[in-house]
Amino acid sequence: MTISNNNNSFPLEGEPKGAHILITAGPTYEKIDPVRFIGNYSSGKMGIALAEECLNRRMQVELVLGPVTIQSPIFTHPSLHLTNVESAQQMYEACMDIYPRMNAAILCAAVADFTPETVAPNKIKRKGDELIIRLKPTKDIAAALGKIKTDNQLLVGFALETNDEETNAQDKMKRKNFDFIVLNSLNDQGAGFRHDTNKITIISQTSKTEYPLKEKKACAVDIIDELEKLLTKC
Numbered sequence: 398m399t400i401s402n403n404n405n406s407f408p409l410e411g412e413p414k415g416a417h418i419l420i421t422a423g424p425t426y427e428k429i430d431p432v433r434f435i436g437n438y439s440s441g442k443m444g445i446a447l448a449e450e451c452l453n454r455r456m457q458v459e460l461v462l463g464p465v466t467i468q469s470p471i472f473t474h475p476s477l478h479l480t481n482v483e484s485a486q487q488m489y490e491a492c493m494d495i496y497p498r499m500n501a502a503i504l505c506a507a508v509a510d511f512t513p514e515t516v517a518p519n520k521i522k523r524k525g526d527e528l529i530i531r532l533k534p535t536k537d538i539a540a541a542l543g544k545i546k547t548d549n550q551l552l553v554g555f556a557l558e559t560n561d562e563e564t565n566a567q568d569k570m571k572r573k574n575f576d577f578i579v580l581n582s583l584n585d586q587g588a589g590f591r592h593d594t595n596k597i598t599i600i601s602q603t604s605k606t607e608y609p610l611k612e613k614k615a616c617a618v619d620i621i622d623e624l625e626k627l628l629t630k631c
């Protein structure tokens with residue numbers, strides 16, 4: 398596993414004793430051969446904004462981050478512990494290890510649903526008319542954390558839908574045992590991958606709140622407000 402960290406043990410002594418939050422962010426890369434991978438357009442911006450908002454509220458953050466190009470000063474913040482991962486499997490292992498000692502997890506990463514069955518040991522050469530790569534499903538991190546979640550823990554997921562948005566999001570929330578789900582639609586201008594803005598709807602078992610298009614940092618405030626409300630009840 399390609400893990401790097403900022404050498405801070407966790408939790409930190411003498412630091413404010415806020416809630417401990419696991420955040421996943423960014424894409425995953427699934428290797429095809431030594432030079433190629435299957436990835437997606439996730440920039441990690443939304444997850445990093447969430448981590449920053451948690452730090453502003455004196456929470457302790459475990460950030461599990463897929464391969465992203467952006468750098469942020471929060472990566473070296475004393476109340477943040479960074480785990481860099483590449484594949485869905487690595488993200489799964491990191492999350493399963495970290496979640497049991499957390500108060501909540503926010504799963505913002507765009508995790509690959511499928512990964513090549515085998516990784517070619519050498520660069521695949523051009524040959525013949527087609528190349529067939531067999532894929533196998535990755536582990537569903539959200540569903541796995543939903544299964545081990547205790548009564549004192551919260552789990553928050555994201556959904557990026559192209560159609561039947563609300564129904565799919567509701568269904569996902571129940572299947573994965575989320576306390577609430579943040580829906581962002583690809584149909585909304587300026588929302589989703591790579592943008593600095595997002596348009597979210599927060600759906601819980603009992604409520605639905607639609608927010609206007611905002612900076613991702615402002616969306617993070619709305620999401621962490623909702624999380625803090627539930628944390629006080631845990």
Ligand code: C5P
Binds near residue numbers: 505536538
């Ligand atoms: O089913 P779908 O991939 O759309 O679900 C999205 C939610 O599930 C997000 O919160 C995402 O981070 C999480 N997820 C996950 N592990 C996967 C796939 C999705 O944690 N393998």
